[in-house]
Amino acid sequence: MSRRLIAIDWGTSNFRAFLVDRDSGECLDSVRSDAGLKSLSTDEFPHYCEAQVGAWRKGGEVPVYLSGMVGSARGWSEAPQLEVPRSATDLADNVVAAPGLDNAWIVPGLKVVREDHVDVMRGEEIQAFGALALLGLSAGVCCLPGTHSKWARLEGERLIDFSTVMTGELYHAVRFHTLPGEPARGSDAHDADGFAQGLAAADHPAGLMHALFEGRSRHLYAGLGAHQVGSFLSGVLIGAEVLAQREHLLDHQGAVVLVGSSSLNPLYRQALERQGIRVEEVDSDNATLAGLVALAERHRAG
């Protein structure tokens, strides 16, 4: 059995593949492209994948593990979404062979279906397991920021509950499709003061939909510059996300494992620390690699 594997995070708008040494967890090579799901038709998936990572596969000897929206109905082939609580072993037991490519496996997602909470996840479960493995933890709360941020609680090496917060997507919708976002259409450059004002406004007792409107009223009457409005809106949304989750998933335990990109992690760290929450940071690519390595060790066919 090869002591290498190929880890692929394939989402709606991008493709990232890593050749990994299973023993050290080290990334030996990587390739990225913007060929997300939405730019491919179903029968193109195996060909595109082979074209990107064929040189690493050694004719199928090196296994490929794929996580993310690639396992959705709009992806390569649908993998189940298992109901929580689930462990990395449960995920390994339910991988789906990717049609048209030998020794390639699509990882299942997770879901919550309760009367008062329905939720779905694909890809972040791998990152959450990977992040805790990297930190040597078997329990914790992970914040995985993004278009649809995920907050996941893990206990006893199982992911027991999670919730999705559509922060990134709402930022885009507000910035490009509402009146308060108008001055921010052009540029997305970070403004530290605007962002800090937004974080503070997120605490407003009139709620998120009021705080966003202050992007307009402060621009008119309180000196918030046009170049600050985008960061203000971002601060309101990230601040509101953290505020709600502090009550919901954190139960005031006051610590979170932050699993994001180098661009989002600093913003979330600022928002979390402002609420008195202790942060341990893990890069999201490293978390994906560690999670898929951990899954592969539990995969009997691997």
Added chain:
Amino acid sequence: MSRRLIAIDWGTSNFRAFLVDRDSGECLDSVRSDAGLKSLSTDEFPHYCEAQVGAWRKGGEVPVYLSGMVGSARGWSEAPQLEVPRSATDLADNVVAAPGLDNAWIVPGLKVVREDHVDVMRGEEIQAFGALALLGLSAGVCCLPGTHSKWARLEGERLIDFSTVMTGELYHAVRFHTLPGEPARGSDAHDADGFAQGLAAADHPAGLMHALFEGRSRHLYAGLGAHQVGSFLSGVLIGAEVLAQREHLLDHQGAVVLVGSSSLNPLYRQALERQGIRVEEVDSDNATLAGLVALAERHRAG
């Protein structure tokens, strides 16, 4: 002095004019069009206004009072936004003569500028004063639903505080520009069950940005039909608005004067009563008329 007046509510996307008997408050005639501010250039305002209501004006003998965004920098002529607290008399003392049309007056708006709250209003202050006048009240909390909903607290015949909630605009942005809104792009027909589910989801401890995402997860895994998604999202947003304001402006006093259209009032009544808030309803057009009549009585030039 004529015992009639012409009341005009002129907003970003529509124009509504009413010929009113000042003594009875009765509406004698009305005209509506979709010639909002954004469809006119500055020098077209007096001509458009004269074309619509010239027959009622009797050569300028009957005064015209205009409220709404017509008094903004993008409107006919900018009227001030006075800082709260303010009475109807304060508004009357600060009307601005509309350039190019004799005996026509633009009503000022209101603003709040505090360190922790900055807000603006144009038009709803008139409706709030009018609604309380129609009910014979000198104090109360008004909810004025719309693209940018306003919640206003009045005491001793003065509007003392208010906040804006961008519910209607966010509904549009989520429905047309996010993934959860995708099944709702086509139709806006009301679905009672979807709306009720949305109101309940608005209470979710993970907050508004999670509750909106349940529009997607419930569509995937909990039987929420494509035709129900729009009403679900509407229920989440209106529910979240009411929930936040119950804490903020209402101080649990448990009663609100609802000043909206015949299409929005029933939805807000349902959301308010669900939270145990008592509702008195006033049609928003009637509130505009009553408010402008009350202002005209206080206007020395009128």
